[in-house]
Amino acid sequence: MRNFDFSPLYRSVIGFDRLVHLLEAGQGNGGYPPYNVELVSEHKYCISIVVAGFTDSELEITANDNILTVKGDHRHHQNEKNYLYQGITDHNFECKFQLAEHIQITGANLENGVLYIHLQHVVPETLKARRIEIK
Structure with missing residues (x-):
């Protein structure tokens, strides 16, 4: 699975960090x-x-x-x-x-x-x- 760098979104959208953490947490299914x-x-x-x-x-x-x-x-x-x-x-x-x-x-x-x-x-x-x- 690809890993994406979401850090640019943290500084441009308020409240987006929660969504990013949810996306990153969903990547742990072992593929x-x-x-x-x-x-x-x-x-x-x-x-x-x-x-x-x-x-x-x-x-x-x-x-x-x-x-x-x-x-x-x-x-x-x-x-x-x-x-x-x-x-x-x-x-x-x-x-x-x-x-x-x-x-x-x-x-x-x-x-x-x-x-x-x-x-x-x-x-x-x-x-x-x-x-x-x-x-």
Whole structure:
């Protein structure tokens, strides 16, 4: 995984340090399973997680207190195989993602061994910017 230097952001954006620490904390998953976080449009995101060998019934997605958890659990191994070389891992996993406030999960789908989780940033009307008239 790549390491990014977020230090230039500390001096230009107030309050961004908390977000940077959350991003840096999320890099400790050991690299399995590999995933991407994509900005689809201004307020829409997609997390893509490689889950080769898992069926949709072996995957569990939960969201609780701004933490998105994705678990893969092979409930039954058909038979233990004697591999000469095993490059495709199939062990159970758990990934956790810290979500920002007002992020909603709009759906998920499994396609060709990749789990796509769709997210959207929905800002309540009370928090949107409004113009104040000067009298």
